[in-house]
Amino acid sequence: MSSTPSTPSTTNPLTIVAPEGVLWFDCVREFDAPVAAVFDAHRDPEKIRQWLGPDGYEMDIERYDFTSGGGYRYIHRNPAGDEYAFRGVFHVVRENELAIQTFEFEAVPDVVAIEALSFQDLGGGRTRVSIHSVYPNQEARDGMTQSGMEDGMTQGYAKLDAVLAAGSATEEA
Amino acid sequence: MSSTPSTPSTTNPLTIVAPEGVLWFDCVREFDAPVAAVFDAHRDPEKIRQWLGPDGYEMDIERYDFTSGGGYRYIHRNPAGDEYAFRGVFHVVRENELAIQTFEFEAVPDVVAIEALSFQDLGGGRTRVSIHSVYPNQEARDGMTQSGMEDGMTQGYAKLDAVLAAGSATEEA
Numbered sequence: 001m002s003s004t005p006s007t008p009s010t011t012n013p014l015t016i017v018a019p020e021g022v023l024w025f026d027c028v029r030e031f032d033a034p035v036a037a038v039f040d041a042h043r044d045p046e047k048i049r050q051w052l053g054p055d056g057y058e059m060d061i062e063r064y065d066f067t068s069g070g071g072y073r074y075i076h077r078n079p080a081g082d083e084y085a086f087r088g089v090f091h092v093v094r095e096n097e098l099a100i101q102t103f104e105f106e107a108v109p110d111v112v113a114i115e116a117l118s119f120q121d122l123g124g125g126r127t128r129v130s131i132h133s134v135y136p137n138q139e140a141r142d143g144m145t146q147s148g149m150e151d152g153m154t155q156g157y158a159k160l161d162a163v164l165a166a167g168s169a170t171e172e173a
Numbered sequence: 174m175s176s177t178p179s180t181p182s183t184t185n186p187l188t189i190v191a192p193e194g195v196l197w198f199d200c201v202r203e204f205d206a207p208v209a210a211v212f213d214a215h216r217d218p219e220k221i222r223q224w225l226g227p228d229g230y231e232m233d234i235e236r237y238d239f240t241s242g243g244g245y246r247y248i249h250r251n252p253a254g255d256e257y258a259f260r261g262v263f264h265v266v267r268e269n270e271l272a273i274q275t276f277e278f279e280a281v282p283d284v285v286a287i288e289a290l291s292f293q294d295l296g297g298g299r300t301r302v303s304i305h306s307v308y309p310n311q312e313a314r315d316g317m318t319q320s321g322m323e324d325g326m327t328q329g330y331a332k333l334d335a336v337l338a339a340g341s342a343t344e345e346a
Contacts, residue, residue, distance in 0.1 A: 091277065091285050093240055100275070104264065114287040
């Protein structure tokens, strides 16, 4: 690839659509990397640990079994040491294509969203990730979208750009 | 119990709330049986086979692991032999209290709802089951609520009344 996705000036934008008064939000982000690499960075807990979450957070992954019928639990820890635990199960995972999973922030127990992540091969070594997330009630949806989610995702995906660029450089070496 | 829940005249009503233009619907149904019995009739595949689904349907259960992280797949077969397959995973199951699960009708692949079933002990050997079901889009929600769901659930819960009454009679015998 001639592009250098870890350089900020080439960062692809994150688009979030979260209308008022609905239970869903959508996110779209493109990556300058092949779909297999982007999917693998969502599947491999060692890679997820390197990118998921806001800048400055550490991530402990208790479980990350990115397969149909599998599940996950991880803890984000901010620089002050505050911990935020998340868990879910995977309804379906299809390689390089789709994952549908539940999502629970354990501080708000039993309020469980469902997320569909689509991985689309754009050709030319580029990939689009689309997320459709649906919450059980308006308070939960609004709480999520107003929680600093956009900053956290933007920062996380910039780290993912770097993970993908490093993987590409390793393959080319 | 002095009541005879398998007698039609004592059937508790099914209440469905499904406003237009929202992704959710709610169902509430009370049962003249203790919460442990109602929960068990949702957990035990041998019991589920006796009540889930409309009158006249047969049910093949491929898997029914009603535990946190478990999953299910079953097939309903109508008298004409048409088959309808459903599958999902259980995000959480807490005995006599709560189940949160995904739900997919395989004829509409990758359109996955999330359902929260609450089991509430009303005292006096009575139980309320509340279901909050959320769909990823309006077409899917409307397709479900307009699919004969109310008749199917009403018939299924009448069968569940009979299963519970039979279980109660066995215990008393």
